[in-house]
Amino acid sequence: MDYQQLIEEVYREVQAENLKGKVADYIPEIATVDPNQFGIALVDLKGNLYGVGDYLTPFSIQSISKVHTLTMVFHRFNSKLWSRVNVEPSGNPFNSIAQLEYENGIPRNPFINAGALVITDALCSKFENPLEQISAFINEIAGCDCVRINQAVMNSEKNNAARNTALAYFLKSYNNFENSIEEVLDVYFSHCAMEMSCVELAKTFSFLANDGYSIYANREILSESHARRVNALMLTCGFYDEAGEFAYKVGLPGKSGVGGGVAAVMPHKFSIAVWSPELNEKGNSVKSIRALELLTDKLAFSLF
Amino acid sequence: MDYQQLIEEVYREVQAENLKGKVADYIPEIATVDPNQFGIALVDLKGNLYGVGDYLTPFSIQSISKVHTLTMVFHRFNSKLWSRVNVEPSGNPFNSIAQLEYENGIPRNPFINAGALVITDALCSKFENPLEQISAFINEIAGCDCVRINQAVMNSEKNNAARNTALAYFLKSYNNFENSIEEVLDVYFSHCAMEMSCVELAKTFSFLANDGYSIYANREILSESHARRVNALMLTCGFYDEAGEFAYKVGLPGKSGVGGGVAAVMPHKFSIAVWSPELNEKGNSVKSIRALELLTDKLAFSLF
């Protein structure tokens, strides 16, 4: 399989379809990004890189960082964290609070906002300088000192924090929050405000295609069994209320962010990152999702 | 890999754990089944059969039959049926009606009761004798004349049909029902009341592990792309409100029934059916799920 040819073909076909969406507008720093950008980067298990379009341009990874933070505390997942966050698809928008009430303060999964806040809270319990640790971790698995936090985006999110702050206090009212809410939200908004290019992002997902072992960090990041479980979680819960449709059409474990990025893995083959800012009404990138659909069609394989 | 040795090991270990659950009690015919029965059958892509325990004993396949009926109308799925039933996990019990109201009469997926009723309704629109067609189809892909409808179970379900009848009328109130409600429910209860042994059931799922081609029917049942999509649907929606946990722990596409059966596939490797009547509180067989979890652990592979 010639991956470079493949992603170029996919790139051209998606561009030709002239798909339209809407750039996320809740913070000015993301709203003003050029909507026409579109990039794809693929990394195979030997570290060969393939890229097309704007695959070297950094963008805000937003919720995709929830996979990184989950990974950092995953070893705790099989014991203590289990009781604090569930692993079921939510069937609701990512920032819904109603379901959290019906289920007594236990978020449905670690990728909806409430669940990700619990994960970041667990990181704040574990590390003295959680943000430094997160950056160091992501740089390590990306194999470069490339990750940076966009402070303007971070400040902007902080100034629009009412909904997430409500979720945090609500979790606290169910005793499902350990640290200062302000501290945790700072860390949360910071890791969501990280910027990376497609190629860097694809590298950070490489270990998930490789049974947990990162060829960039030269170490086992997760045990094989844990890596599989993170993939399972991404497949069932990685695309908010559109997870079923992504599994149905694309069939790869992946995670999207409102910055327009999507990272995904084909286990035992490659990891891939696609980016284009315009979103559909569920908050997932129109072109990125279409690109992954075409790619699995052309490869004639998916998980299934 | 010696599959026979593998499933025998799994069988012994599960038996040793002495897990307890509760046999479904809503109809007498199922409630009186011997709760200690437990069988496993595995079929590889060449047709080699492996079995252990009560793998030759027929049991009520119940909701597992929803995979068979979905398959029969799946080619319509990409056009007309799409607008009648969704492909998202529900995040709610299998017989919930509340979500159906919030989402204006479009069931979340074809495996919750409301969605399965829409599928059976579509079958009734397509065939003059839908029940005969369903039986013929299942016999064909099982490679034998083995399927039979347990009339006592069927009648019992009909006499406890209030909830499903409410779902059907509710669908009709949203114009999402084409045929006579009584007729469709008759067909629905009949296919849920079908009996098969583990080995027969595993054979009927073989085409889903084989890119859509059945070695028993000697024909393509679904296109490769459609077979993958049915698998994706089973993975995200096959276990009611426990789908995420099954994907997380087991990582195989599968479908459970309240009779205690579970059928699953490892794409490009094998199909498998496990049966034991005692259920957990979500309605899935305690031993069957544990067996599949152990099996994927031992095989050290799953989808991911």
Added chain:
Amino acid sequence: MDYQQLIEEVYREVQAENLKGKVADYIPEIATVDPNQFGIALVDLKGNLYGVGDYLTPFSIQSISKVHTLTMVFHRFNSKLWSRVNVEPSGNPFNSIAQLEYENGIPRNPFINAGALVITDALCSKFENPLEQISAFINEIAGCDCVRINQAVMNSEKNNAARNTALAYFLKSYNNFENSIEEVLDVYFSHCAMEMSCVELAKTFSFLANDGYSIYANREILSESHARRVNALMLTCGFYDEAGEFAYKVGLPGKSGVGGGVAAVMPHKFSIAVWSPELNEKGNSVKSIRALELLTDKLAFSLF
């Protein structure tokens, strides 16, 4: 207080405001009624009648009949019926099924559809010919042989019965239904299809303004304490999801119907019926509600 002058004043002012709404369109027989009709009838405790506009024209009383049927089984309310239907405002549309699921098949109150079906079911358990009994009862308290069932409306409702049938089966699935669903729905649609003029309707509510005693039937219909409780129920639950607003603006116990009628009582003073077919988006008559608001303003008294 000159009631005739009062209601004429109210009538003129409402007409001058030129309020617009939308005639109920779910059945042809109601949809084709002349939308400009508007009538008011008031009956004091001595039986003096006051009327203006189309107060002698019969119209479909629809849900207002739920007050009559509730009255007929109210003596059972303090014992057996209590466990089958609640007395709380619903906070949901009148035909919602979601809340019924969350509250395990016990309708929130006897005026939402699910609750009214339980009441009609109780009537069917009590009487051999429930419909005859209902007609006889309403004629008795109206003091005339005036009530008739519009068979075309009744048939039309029966042909659009999916939603209510779903509610009935759903109640049955919680063992909260005693009789044949078809029989109960027949009685239900029949009493909703009754026609009366404003003046006849106002007379049927007279006993509720008179501590339970009907001057037309010359007997106590309800004990004083029970009459008070029916009034309390109308105040908190008589206008679907607009009950709070009606209590807030008008302050009288009353009941509306999708035919555009509203019947209300000023305890110890009078009963009143207003009718105009155009409805607001909550399903209550625009002009009828405005008329009652003006009337209580002018009278400078309400319950409070």
Added chain:
Amino acid sequence: MDYQQLIEEVYREVQAENLKGKVADYIPEIATVDPNQFGIALVDLKGNLYGVGDYLTPFSIQSISKVHTLTMVFHRFNSKLWSRVNVEPSGNPFNSIAQLEYENGIPRNPFINAGALVITDALCSKFENPLEQISAFINEIAGCDCVRINQAVMNSEKNNAARNTALAYFLKSYNNFENSIEEVLDVYFSHCAMEMSCVELAKTFSFLANDGYSIYANREILSESHARRVNALMLTCGFYDEAGEFAYKVGLPGKSGVGGGVAAVMPHKFSIAVWSPELNEKGNSVKSIRALELLTDKLAFSLF
């Protein structure tokens, strides 16, 4: 009517029934109150006072203060506040956040917590020293310098504020909050932590029985029409998710608090306050509610 004899009779009968409930335990300062206390005070429109039991002992009025704060901004209600808070019964627990999400940040009514926070927020916008103004207002309508804030209760509530803080941030996320959340919560917890005896509390509700005119303040507190509307709101929404039952059994406008107090009015007759700390599962005082039920039975009149 000899009110003194009446309330003594009621007092004795309730005591004889030996009703049991559970003192609110979410804050230590309220949890340690003597659960056997029970007092009734009634004030007629001429200012005659009647009392029995612990009617002179101060207790924490808690949510009853929401009637006082609502009154202070009620003149704004018919214009700006209308769009910020609704007047419908909620059909949900007092601190539910789910409904607030379904209804886009507009609380159902001013007596559930979310609605009361909007009212306190409006007070903070109106006054420089809102807390002083609230105290001064309540003292004025009580006709004495008697109201005091229990600082220990207030601090305790502040330390258990996660749920209410979540509600406030959630309102803010819908732009339905004007001031600093910390400031508004401070005022909110302070007015909830006010202490009064039954007789003082009954006096503060006197104007609501008197068409808006306070004989203690010697002025019109609310216009007649506004006083009626506050009463209507109390009747439909004053007892959380038990409002219907209170209207049904008692038939008076009133408001309860988790301290065990209930204040109510019989328009044009009297105001009354009852207090006993043990609560039913809906959070309303067992003895207080029973006392008011007996009282209206004996008086043989209610609103209706």
